[in-house]
Amino acid sequence: MAHSLARSLQRLSLMRTTIGLAAMLMWALVGCSSSNQGGETGGGGSHQGEGGSNQGGGGSTAAPAECFEVKPGCVVASDAERITTPDVPAEDRESLARNNASFALDLGRALDGATKNLVYSPFSVSTALAMSYAGARGDTKEAIAKAMRFELPEDRLHPAFNHVDLELQKRAESTREGGGFRLRTANALWSQLELTLQQPFLKVLVESYGAPVRLADFTNAEEAEGLINTWVSDRTDGLIPKLLDGNVEPATQLVLVNAISFKAAWSEPFKEEATKPGAFERADGTSVTAQMMRGTQETRHGAGDGWEAVELPYAGTPVSMVVVMPDPGTADAFEELLDGAALEELLDSMQQRSVDITMPKFSFRSSASLKEALQTLGMGVAFSPDADFKGIIAEGELNIQDVIHEALIDVDEAGTEAAAATAVLFEVTGGGAPVPAEIVVDRPFFFFIKDLATEAILFAGRVNDPTAR
Incomplete structure (x- = not known):
């Protein structure tokens, strides 16, 4: 080479x-003990519930803990549980690692880094868009797979993502007692009140991503962004306090979110x-x-x-x-x-x-819409009125409104601290020494x-x- x-x-x-x-x-390897905090065991937990310190940006709204009512901030109860022992052959793990690395480099080229500093989390972006992919159909599905470099069939792709996430969780747990390493990842789906979602889609999100459905009223944009920003801030140790800032629009119907936080000392x-x-x-x-x-x-x-x-x-x-x-x-x-x-x-x-x-x-941070970069990589149809996300909702039409990503990194003599979050917003549309x-x-x-x-x-x-x- x-x-x-x-x-x-x-x-x-x-x-x-x-x-x-x-x-x-x-x-990053995020550990989550059996504390029943949904969407957060290195990418998700098998139980729903709202944990965290209720501190964050983008509004003062704090989501209630363990709330299962039909109101903003609450969680929709589900019989599905996270699959904690996915059967993923070595060739599938290798394929996903290779394809995700190629996407990481493709995305870096599509973003503007020629003269400015740039930091982003390929893991976060890939995970958020893989969840979106679970609801795509037809040409939209093919376009996302091509842009993301997905080669595995869907019934093997999501278990492979689950395997990586759970492996990261194990590593975080194995180093937790030492106190010098921190890694958290979490996934969630925020849905408009009373929106009917397809059950197979929800099943994939819980089983492979530990992502429960959390409710929001997107007609109240400030409240909805406050709920999501608080959730992200809690899961990035306050490093990403305001992921969304005026991004929610009247047509917004759901938001898929991934968050990751990392801190480690040099060996x-x-x-x-x-x-x-x-x-x-x-x-x-x-x-x-x-x-x-x-x-x-x-x-x-x-x-x-x-x-x-x-x-x-x-x-x-x-x-x-x-x-x-x-x-x-x-x-x-x-x-x-x-x-x-x-x-x-x-x-x-x-x-x-x-x-x-x-x-x-x-030490710096980057924050941007990834819409133009993803369109450049071939995902344009997913953002258009021709998008097909019938796997998410059966009635009505959805397309991706925007993909918002923020990341930061701090490197010094002691080690590294970094965090990132991605939000995919969907809108209704038409010798010697x-x-x-x-x-x-x-x-x-x-x-x-x-x-x-x-x-x-x-x-x-x-x-x-x-x-x-």
């Missing part, structure tokens, strides 16, 4: 622009006293002075024609950040050529060795955060200026 990629880059003969590519693969923290100001060259060739962390680690490192990479493990969990930095001036071309299989090959080529690491601290390798991350880079066992990409992005907020 490295040689063919380098040859392609050489043929492009791009202008010399120093752009770094940092890929952060973040696999080998950087020493604060070693952090010094250093030059970081931005995409346009200009330089800024960033706070550069420095340290030597025994870790996986790789280099090929046109790129260099290093892995930064987190403590007590099989989760790591991988930083991938292309040669100066080639990041855009590198990104265009990178797909899931190529990224997997790149990561597999990395070897354990001593590495002197210099990289910047950075080896010489250490060295990597100085002093130009724009992509980042990914990854769980090594499941290979799911939870967060990804691009840093063009680590000093920008």
Whole structure:
């Protein structure tokens, strides 16, 4: 992959622009003990109910706990339960990981990250849209599958998503006692009062995503956004306080939501006293002075024609950040050529060795509608009056109104904290000591955060200026 990629880059003969590519693969594992908090066991729970601290943004409305009445904020009782031991063969797990990685890279290309910093959660977006996919039919279903890179038939796709989510939950539970690791994921469906939803669709959402139906009155937009924002804020530890802000419209009928929150310490923290100001060259060739962390680690490192990479493990969990930095001036071309299989090959080529690491601290958030990016990837029909979501409601017509995504990341000497949330809004429509390798991350880079066992990409992005907020 490295040689063919380098040859392609050489043929492009791009202008010399120093752009770094940092890929952060973040696999979060959310634990939820049997506290019966619906939609929240690393992506969902098998029981319904409203938990949380009732703190959040987007309005002061707090959803009542364990409320099963027909009123906003309450949960619709269901006989279905989360399948906690899905039978998913290894080839299905590998297919989903590879396809989701390809979608993660496709989405990154479709978003505007060429000059600005970018962070997003492929895990969150994929999960929210997979839930939407469960209700799609006909051409709409085919378009979503193509854009999302889904290759598994639906009866195997949703169990595969369930398997990943439950595996993440197990890892979170296994590290909970240590106190240095936090990962939560949660799913929910917010439905208009009295809207009749198709039972097979609801069954899939509960069994494979732990997502109960929660009620809202979208004719009262401020109240509805307040309920959803409070739910998201509670499940992202207050990091995403206001996902929705004027997005609910009179035609809105339901909202599918995923939320994820992650915090972990480095396996080998950087020493604060070693952090010094250093030059970081931005995409346009200009330089800024960033706070550069420095340290030597025994870790996986790789280099090929046109790129260099290093892995930064987190403590007590099989989760790591991988930083991938292309040669100066080639990041855009590198990104265009990178797909899931190529990224997997790149990561597999990395070897354990001593590495002197210099990289910047950075902290920023991204918030945007994904509608245009998803349309670019081929999902246009899902947003149009021609959309077919008869699997969600039998009477009337639904189309996706918008997909709102927000993510943040904070990387320093101690570790990483990140969170994200996605809302899919539907509307009614018509020899001796080896010489250490060295990597100085002093130009724009992509980042990914990854769980090594499941290979799911939870967060990804691009840093063009680590000093920008």
